[in-house]
Amino acid sequence: MARTKTVSDDRVLDVVGVVLLRRGPHAFTLADVSARVGLSPATLLQRFGTKEALVRAFARRAADGPVLDWARFGPRHPLRALRRALRAVASALGGTRGLRSSIALFAEDVRDPALRRSARRHATRLESEIVAALRAARTAGELERRAPVGALARQLVLVWNGALTA
Numbered sequence: 001m002a003r004t005k006t007v008s009d010d011r012v013l014d015v016v017g018v019v020l021l022r023r024g025p026h027a028f029t030l031a032d033v034s035a036r037v038g039l040s041p042a043t044l045l046q047r048f049g050t051k052e053a054l055v056r057a058f059a060r061r062a063a064d065g066p067v068l069d070w071a072r073f074g075p076r077h078p079l080r081a082l083r084r085a086l087r088a089v090a091s092a093l094g095g096t097r098g099l100r101s102s103i104a105l106f107a108e109d110v111r112d113p114a115l116r117r118s119a120r121r122h123a124t125r126l127e128s129e130i131v132a133a134l135r136a137a138r139t140a141g142e143l144e145r146r147a148p149v150g151a152l153a154r155q156l157v158l159v160w161n162g163a164l165t166a
Contacts, residue, residue, distance in 0.1 A: 009047065009057075013035050016058040021094055023099040025055065025108050051110075058116035059109075067126045070133045078136035079143075085133075086160055099164060127153050 015037045020028055030041040030051055048054040068089065071082035093099050109119035134149040134156075143149070 002013045007039055010061075012039070012044065012047070012054075013058045013061050017062070020055070020058070020105060021098040021101045021145055024104045026104065028055075030054070055108075056112075056114050056118070059115050059122075063118040063121035066129075067122065068133070070129060071136075075136065076140070077142070078133045078140055081136065082130065082137070084131040090160075090164055093164070095139060103165075124158070127157055130156055 012033065017034050020034045023029075023032055028051075030044050033039075033044060033054070034041045044054060049059055068082070068085040070078070070081045070085035073084040073088075077083060093102055106119070107113040109164065112147040131149050134143060134152055135149070137143045138145060138147055138149060143152075
């Protein structure tokens with residue numbers, strides 16, 4: 001009979017995200033995750049298979065979950081809500097160390113096909129959430145009716161990614 005999980009996979013993957021941003025993908029170890037989540041490295045391996053599989057599971061979940069969730073920042077003013085959501089994501093990186101780790105993770109995304117697929121889904125979701133916010137802003141009268149929200153969203157993603165490195 002299988003034992004009941006004392007720590008959910010979601011909790012483990014939350015910790016993986018914290019450790020990856022703090023340590024980076026190359027310094028990241030199962031022991032780091034184990035110490036923070038309260039499970040042995042052997043248990044993590046039993047659940048996820050390998051360290052790489054654990055990172056891939058984290059990437060898949062990140063790609064499939066909400067990216068910005070801008071509406072929770074005040075749907076009555078979509079542009080303000082979008083700005084707050086982008087700031088929240090940027091601050092979650094945790095400063096320069098987190099940004100360095102995020103860039104290193106991006107390099108892993110380029111190298112590993114499974115991570116690349118997750119990164120592509122994540123980027124697509126980010127852009128579509130920005131499109132939704134811009135459409136809401138257009139409906140609320142914060143943007144002109146003819147504003148090309150698709151093109152604006154792509155430009156905003158590019159500018160925002162560039163601004164993160166400044």
